Amino acid sequence: MILYSYGDIRAMVHRSLDDASMVSVFPTETAVRFWTNDYVRTSEKGILRHDSTMAWDTFRSHFLPTGDAAPVNGFIRHLFALHLLGDPDTAASLQWFRHPTFPESVGNLASTVASLLPKLQEIERMRLVKGESYDRLPLAYRNDAARLQVAYGDFLAKRNLFEPRYLLPSVGNLPSGFERNYRIFFPEVCDGWEEFTLMSHVPAWIETCSADASKTESSLQVYENELMELRACMRRIGELLDTGQDFADIVVTVGNLERWRPYLEHEALLCDIPLAIVEGLSPLQYPPGRFFQSIQEVHAQSFSLDAMKSFLLDPRMPWKDAKVQRDLILRGLELSVVQGNPNPRKDDWQVKLARSLVKTDAQLLIWYKAFKVRISSVVAAKDAESLMQAVYVLQEFLLETGSWSETEGGDLHSSVYAYCLHQLSELGKAVRSCGFTTTQALVSLFVQFLGKQQYIPRDRPPGIPVFSYTVSAGLCPRYHFLLGCTQEDIGQHTDQLPLVPEPIWRDDAANDRTGLFLDHYRVMARQVHISMAQATFGNSSALAPSWFVDHDAIEMQRYVPADARTREQAAWAAAGATPFKANAMQSRWFDQACRTAFLPPRFDMADNKAVFSVWDRSCKGEGHLSLSATALDMFFACPMKWASSYLLHLGKGTFDTVSLDHAAVGILLHEILARFFQRVREESGVFRKELVDRYEVLLSASIDEVFTRFAHSPQAPVHTTVQYIAERYGTELKAILNAEGDMFDGFASWGFEISLEHLYAQSDCLLNGRIDRILVQDHADGTQTVAVVDYKKTYRGSRKAYDNYAQGLPSHQLPLYAKLIRDSDSTELGQVGTAAFYSIEKGKYIPIWEESQEERRDGMIAILEEHMLHMVDALRQGRLGATPSKQACANCDYRQICRRRYALV
Ligand code: SF4
Incomplete structure (x- = not known):
């Protein structure tokens, strides 16, 4: 029967379902469910006998031969392919399904061969009845298909297995009592219908109803x-x-x-x-599936830092000891670990943690070793039982007890986990029915198989x-x-x-x-x-x-946006509101926002008004505020930034792998310069321009010493990076010889890395600073010139930026040092005559003020004092209003938690 329209189709299906003597066959189980629901929902009877419908696959299966052989499944096909390709003789005989130059591709090829196995019969049929299509296949492909068919047939026969896709329907196979009236709906889209019609005899109690679109117009x-x-x-x-x-x-x-x-x-x-969405997701998309996949990845990538990071920092897993895992990754980053190795002496994690002087690293090392052993035993498992056992041991080690119960019917993750374990036991059965005692890379096969499955949650919302x-x-x-x-x-x-x-x-x-x-x-x-x-x-x-x-x-079609935002924009543009009907979710959001985000916050520290006193907390109970140049710079860039760092102690935690740790390099460069100038002082007292050649030897020795020690430290990055650092900065540092000669010829280094502090009782401030180098030059008249130097690996500022110091200091650092030296009794030095930054990258000094520029220096110190008072006053009043600006916000670590950044356009 041919049906031409929606009305005809529905009427016919309902008539068929009304008829108690008729069984209606639909193309899929999905179609069976659809029509059953439709009939129950819309028919007068409102009820349907369960045996009055059937899916095409079930119907067809009654026409297939039965026997005592067991059907193969995806696991068995894959195992067969894996073992076949793993056999060197068979692999060598193949022409199309092998890549001799890439032996590691066997895993992927096995999956392809496994998917070809059920189609081998079709290829044979193609050869017999569709010669032209068969001839289009490459010769090597046809030859391999024939070889595979022989090997597969042999494999199935020896194990009393059969391939369901090879079975052909026949009326002779029908079980007794099956004959009833069957109406097959839409046979044109039933898988295997063509083959079914080729049966020598199609019973008369089967009738069909096809849908025909020839009278339907579509666009x-x-x-x-x-x-x-x-x-x-x-x-x-x-x-x-x-x-x-x-x-x-x-x-x-x-x-x-x-x-x-x-x-x-x-x-x-x-x-x-x-x-x-009716289609399920692969179990690998859920945490339990990802757990298995990560095990395989961590091992395949030799416990590399990246693989460990993506596994151990995955927040979806119910970790037993997440802190240890986080600490391990952080240490891995700090120690520049690259990857592990089966040999403990070549395992970066083991070597670097063992050599580290940090006390807690010993615990991390013990944890890592236990983790490595357990992962390795999962991966080394060659049969499903030992794999299952190794998984349990690892699960117990890593995951919270009872977090993923192994029974179906728990929460979603437990159900997926149970599903994965069920698949694992199916794998075990498949291995047994194949008669293989061991299988290489079993976990990888299992993960590959999981990737092809679909997990359909039971309780899907309507x-x-x-x-x-x-x-x-x-x-x-x-x-x-x-x-x-x-x-x-x-x-x-x-x-x-x-x-x-x-x-x-x-x-x-x-x-x-x-x-x-x-x-x-x-x-x-x-x-x-x-x-x-x-x-x-x-x-x-x-x-x-x-x-x-x-x-x-x-x-x-032209798409005209009509969402809430676009409508609001249009309403603003037209200066008139248009009615908008919010959907249920939008109403919920709006209600919620009215009770939360739309209300002014009780404490808005980002607002420039007094919220509550933060003075006591800022002083940490000491009665005075401890202030460094960095704190002042931060406060005057944006008080909110200062509060986040100094008051709330929020630090930027990064788990990004850095090939070059700039902070660590900066410390090394400071150490080299301190060592070098110390040697200069010991050798010649003051720096003499004419001794530059001799100084070069001293500098080279300092560079070698520091970088050699660094190369052997646990936190050293890979060898090539160490070499790069030594070469690049070794060369750049040499420029200081000439720069020093031009700027500080005749000066002696007075001290290195000097920590100074001074309490200013009037403003309740304890000013402190650590000065890279203080220099002095003694004059014949008994006077002395004092200079301060601060080394910068890279310096982006300029002397010019300080010309308008009255409007704001680019950095409080050098004026603060000058003030500390002047006021501190411990140095007994006078006013700072010269203050300069030294840019290692540019190889030159950038003086902020020099001899005979007392007015400039004192002006800057006066601004610094003003700022100290201003800051103390603001903190006493609890004013921490953010001052967003392009400059301040550009590299601010607190952007993600700051509401004021939105003020920037
Ligand atoms: S993002 Fe801008 S406004 Fe917010 S704290 Fe940082 S500097 Fe201040």
Whole structure:
């Protein structure tokens, strides 16, 4: 029987379901569920006998031969392929399915061969009845397929197994009492129908009902890009729901659901449209699956810092001892660990932690060793039982006890974990039925297999069902939205064989079932919306299906955004409000915001008004404020920044791998310069320009000593990085010889890394600073010139920036040092005559003031004193208002927690 319209189809299916003597067969279980629901929901009876419907697969299975042999499954196919390719003689005999130059590719090839095994019979059939298609296959491929068929047949026969896909239907296999009246709906989209019709005799008690779209007009709506297409669809569905349409009346089908899924879920959430994606995710997308995958990755990547980081810092896992793991990674970063090694003496983690002087590293080393042993035993397991055992041991070591229970029916993660363990035991059964005693890389096979499975959670919330293309064949809803219908994504080709170049099967018209499915979808709904976009989410361009091009049925669509934000912008632009109906989720958000974010905060420390006194906390109970140049700089850049750092003690914690630790390099450079000038002092008292050649030897010795020690320290980065640091900075440092000669010829180094502090009782401030170097020059008249120097690895400032010091100091550092030296009794030095930064990168001094510029120096010190008073006053009053600016916020560590950064445009 041929059905031409939505009404005819529904009427016929319902008539069939009404008929107690008839069994209705639908293409899939999904279609069975759809029609059963539809009938129960809309028919007068409201009830249906469970044996009046059947899925095509179940129906067909009654026509297949039965015996005492067991069917193979994906695990068995994969194990067979793995062992076959692992055998050097068999592998050498293959021409297409081997890569002799890449022996490590066996794992991937095994997966391809496993997917080919069920199709070997089809290739044979192709050879017999479709000679032309068969001849299109490369000769090496045909030869390998024949070899594989012989080996596979042999393997199955020896183990009393059978390949379900090789069985052919026959009436002779029917069990007694099966004969009833069967009506097969939509046989054109039933998998294996063609083969079924080739049976020598098709019983008369089977009748068919096909859907025919020849009288249906359809068009393809084409959008500029897939986001527009998706949003237009969501809007249309939203309108339908607003008019009271039932979820069950709407179905969404997507050409490539895997690609669309994240966008679909995101947009649906924003629009408050409840979608129920019928297809499950791979268990690897859930934490328990990821747990197994990470074990394999950590081992495959030799315990590299990156692999360890992504596993041990994964916040989704119920870690037993997350702190130890975090500490281990932090130490790994600090010690520049690259990767582990089976040999403890070559294992970066073990070597560096063992050599470290930090006390807590010993504990981390013990933990790491235990972790390594457990991971290695999971990976080394060659049979499923020992793999399962090793997994339990690792789980007990890493995870909170009882966090993922191993029984189905617990929370989602427990269920997924139970599912993974069930798959593992299935793997064990498969290994046993294959008769293999050991299998290499079992965990990797298991993870690969998990990646191909779909986990479907039991309690899926109700919503509009979303299917992949072809999965929804046989459904006939009121509204069907077919999205992403590009030629590529809805193409259906039989005889699509793995590892065969696409043009070979794509151009074979006999294998093309694209039109057949499209015709089916075109007629199977009251309203069918078929759409695609010219640009995909991946930003590649897509082509329209040829049917629409041939029938001149393409409609270009212009997308007009109509979400809340766009409407609000339009309302502002037009200076007039337009009515907007918020959906349920938007109303919820608004209500919540009215009670939280829209209210002024009780304590807004970022606001420039007194909130509460922070003075006591700033003084840490000492009665005075301890102030350094960095604290002052930070406060005057932005008080909020200072409060975050000094008051709240928030520090930037980074888990990023750095190939070059700039702070550590800075410390090394300071040490080299201190050593060098110490030697100069011992050698000649004052620096003499004419002795530069001799000084060069001293400097080289200091550079060598410090970098050699660094290269052997536990925190040393890889050898090449150490070499780079030594070469680059070794060269740059030499420039100080001439710069020193020009600037401080005749000066003696008075002290290095000198810590000074002085209490200013009047302002309740304890000023402190650590000065890189103080120099003095004694004059014949008994007077003395004092100079201070601060080394900078890279210095971006300039002397000019200090010319307008009255408007603000670029840095309080040198004026603060000058003030400390002047006021401190411990040095007994006078006023600082010269203050300069030394840029190691540029190899030159940048003096901020020099001899005879007392006015400039005193001016800067006066500004510093003003700032001290101002800061004390602000803290006493509790004023910490943020002062956002492009400059201050650009590299601020607290951007992520600061609301004021939004003030920047
Ligand atoms: S982001 Fe800007 S405003 Fe916020 S604390 Fe940092 S510097 Fe201040």
